[in-house]
Amino acid sequence: MSDITLGEICVTAVAETFRGDGEIFASGMGTIPMLGARLARATFEPDLLVSDGEAFFVANDLPVGGTDKEIEGWIPFRTVFDTLWGGRRHVVMGASQIDAYGNQNIANIGPWEKPKSQLLGVRGAPGNTINHTTSYFIGNQTSRVFVDRVDTVSGIGYDRAAQLGDWVRTHHEIRRVVTNLAVFDFDTPDHRMRVASVHPGVDLSEVTAACSFELVVPDEVPTTRLPTDAELAVLREILDPRSLRDRELPA
Amino acid sequence: MADKRMTEDEAIATLADGMTIGIGGWGSRRKPMSLVRALLRSSLTDLTIVSYGGPDVGLLCAAGKVRRLVYGFVSLDSIALEPHFRLARQNGTIPEVVEYDEGMLQWGLYAAALRLPFLPTRAGLGSDVVTNSPFLRTVTSPYADGEELLAVPALTLDASFVHLNRSDARGNAQFLGPDLYFDDLFLNATAPGRRFLSVEQIVPTDELLRNGTFHTMKINRSMVDGVIEAPNGAHFTNCQPDYERDESFQKEYAEAAKDPATWQTFVDTYLSGSEADYQKAVAAR
Numbered sequence: 197m198s199d200i201t202l203g204e205i206c207v208t209a210v211a212e213t214f215r216g217d218g219e220i221f222a223s224g225m226g227t228i229p230m231l232g233a234r235l236a237r238a239t240f241e242p243d244l245l246v247s248d249g250e251a252f253f254v255a256n257d258l259p260v261g262g263t264d265k266e267i268e269g270w271i272p273f274r275t276v277f278d279t280l281w282g283g284r285r286h287v288v289m290g291a292s293q294i295d296a297y298g299n300q301n302i303a304n305i306g307p308w309e310k311p312k313s314q315l316l317g318v319r320g321a322p323g324n325t326i327n328h329t330t331s332y333f334i335g336n337q338t339s340r341v342f343v344d345r346v347d348t349v350s351g352i353g354y355d356r357a358a359q360l361g362d363w364v365r366t367h368h369e370i371r372r373v374v375t376n377l378a379v380f381d382f383d384t385p386d387h388r389m390r391v392a393s394v395h396p397g398v399d400l401s402e403v404t405a406a407c408s409f410e411l412v413v414p415d416e417v418p419t420t421r422l423p424t425d426a427e428l429a430v431l432r433e434i435l436d437p438r439s440l441r442d443r444e445l446p447a
Numbered sequence: 448m449a450d451k452r453m454t455e456d457e458a459i460a461t462l463a464d465g466m467t468i469g470i471g472g473w474g475s476r477r478k479p480m481s482l483v484r485a486l487l488r489s490s491l492t493d494l495t496i497v498s499y500g501g502p503d504v505g506l507l508c509a510a511g512k513v514r515r516l517v518y519g520f521v522s523l524d525s526i527a528l529e530p531h532f533r534l535a536r537q538n539g540t541i542p543e544v545v546e547y548d549e550g551m552l553q554w555g556l557y558a559a560a561l562r563l564p565f566l567p568t569r570a571g572l573g574s575d576v577v578t579n580s581p582f583l584r585t586v587t588s589p590y591a592d593g594e595e596l597l598a599v600p601a602l603t604l605d606a607s608f609v610h611l612n613r614s615d616a617r618g619n620a621q622f623l624g625p626d627l628y629f630d631d632l633f634l635n636a637t638a639p640g641r642r643f644l645s646v647e648q649i650v651p652t653d654e655l656l657r658n659g660t661f662h663t664m665k666i667n668r669s670m671v672d673g674v675i676e677a678p679n680g681a682h683f684t685n686c687q688p689d690y691e692r693d694e695s696f697q698k699e700y701a702e703a704a705k706d707p708a709t710w711q712t713f714v715d716t717y718l719s720g721s722e723a724d725y726q727k728a729v730a731a732r
Contacts, residue, residue, distance in 0.1 A: 250625055250626075251625035251626045252625065270625075272625065272626040272627065272628075273473065273549075273626060273628060273629070274553070274627075274628075274629065277549070277550045277553060280550075281550065281568075281569075281570070303546065303575075304536070308546075308575065308579050309539075310536070310537070310538075310539040311536055311537055312537065313533075313537065314528070314532065314533040314536035314537055315528065316520050316521070316522055316527065316528065317500075317518060317519060317520040317521060317546050318519070318520070318546055318547075318548055318574060318575075318576055319519060319520045319548075319549055320519070320548060320549040320550065321548070321574070322548040322551075322570050322571045322572075322573070322574035322576055323548045323549065323550040323551070323568075323569075323570030323571070325574075326569045326570060326571075326572060326573065326574075327569065327570070348575045348579070349573070349574050349575040349578075350574060350575070351574070352572075352573040352574050356573040356574075357573060359573065360569075360572055360573050360595075361594055361595060363569075363592070363594055364569065364572070364573070
């Protein structure tokens with residue numbers, strides 16, 4: 197299949213973050229993260245549990261916004277909290293700001309006491325990041341999003357987790373950051389963010405320019421893989437027939 | 448047998464300035480909006496509001512009723528950011544702000560419900576939640592692990608408001624939607640006296656099980672002091688399966704918040720009269 201879009205590359209990269217997760221709750225906040233979880237479950241990670249974004253686990257390959265659900269479980273918010281505190285979840289959240297160690301901010305921009313821009317509040321980010329694997333999807337990577345220091349640490353990064361004792365060090369994992377330009381991980385000796393792959397057609401210099409901190413860049417930077425024909429078919433024909441995947445990205 | 452039926456205004460008349468009020472629901476979902484509107488009509492002020500916030504928080508902030516706000520988030524769901532809450536934060540008009548992780552808020556309510564001083568958790572540790580609320584303390588596990596945990600203090604409430612689908616006149620209540628949220632904890636975190644339940648419809652006790660299974664009956668009458676029949680009382684938030692969120696009204700609300708003049712028009716149109724006037728104005732749109 198041809199004409200693969202950036203949205204499709206991002207969904208596939210998000211799906212890849214769930215590889216190997218097995219029978220846990222694959223949770224995605226926003227269209228592309230949700231599609232990534234559903235694509236992973238529909239293809240290479242069939243034991244994942246995915247939700248309708250409301251209160252149910254769905255067994256079928258549900259399109260985004262779809263209502264024809266085959267319900268396999270009930271997951272009201274209290275059970276979400278129990279599941280995440282129990283560690284049986286991997287969430288892909290957004291980030292208004294993120295730093296080199298994966299500290300994430302969704303709460304506010306500017307000083308917390310009197311923000312320039314009040315956003316959501318920390319939501320579940322502190323509890324998510326301290327209890328289970330977390331990844332991030334950022335649809336518009338710029339140097340104002342990839343920052344030296346985030347204004348309010350909502351999700352905790354590796355430097356902060358390192359100060360919190362053995363249990364947290366053992367269980368804390370920021371697995372990957374997927375953006376419109378590249379995929380990043382923290383597989384470095386001091387867990388500083390590293391370029392894991394650059395999307396097809398994107399130059400590495402664009403990635404480093406859209407970042408305020410120094411990224412770890414390996415000698416050979418791979419190119420983010422394209423979705424397979426089978427993945428594209430599932431994504432285009434079943435999970436997202438209305439192409440909502442491309443609306444979360446800059447034109 | 449106590450008949451606990453009352454009106455919104457009778458419930459609000461039991462409150463005093465400076466009280467701590469917990470509001471059930473989640474974001475823009477099944478909020479006890481008719482009770483919030485009654486609170487807006489009152490002269491009460493200097494309130495502490497505890498909420499998984501939606502338009503309840505926005506409206507009370509816009510009306511200048513909030514001295515202290517305790518929340519895990521404030522959102523309108525289909526509109527991510529709550530405009531009045533944003534304005535209040537950006538203008539610094541809420542004197543005291545306590546921003547928790549969502550799970551911490553549950554834990555604070557649960558501790559109060561169990562009459563414990565705190566409950567331990569890891570959620571919040573390492574984040575700026577602890578920086579921004581310096582009253583928070585940690586506790587060390589007394590067992591071999593010796594782990595340091597966050598001690599979330601009990602969030603004891605003076606009053607609580609929740610909105611459910613059905614109840615009887617004594618306060619045995621039923622949720623028919625997909626999620627109870629934390630409504631039972633809000634009621635249980637409140638000392639007996641000011642635990643207010645609004646419902647779409649009050650029915651005879653023996654009708655409750657005709658609407659849904661016993662699993663829907665999570666609120667019993669020992670948890671409730673006042674029952675208010677409030678059809679469409681969660682408007683413009685949802686109350687599934689009775690109704691969905693009124694998205695066009697929510698949009699109108701959010702648009703109106705952008706400018707003081709348009710907001711005044713909104714208040715004049717919808718919020719200057721009784722609950723019956725509100726419902727009439729909504730129906731006339």
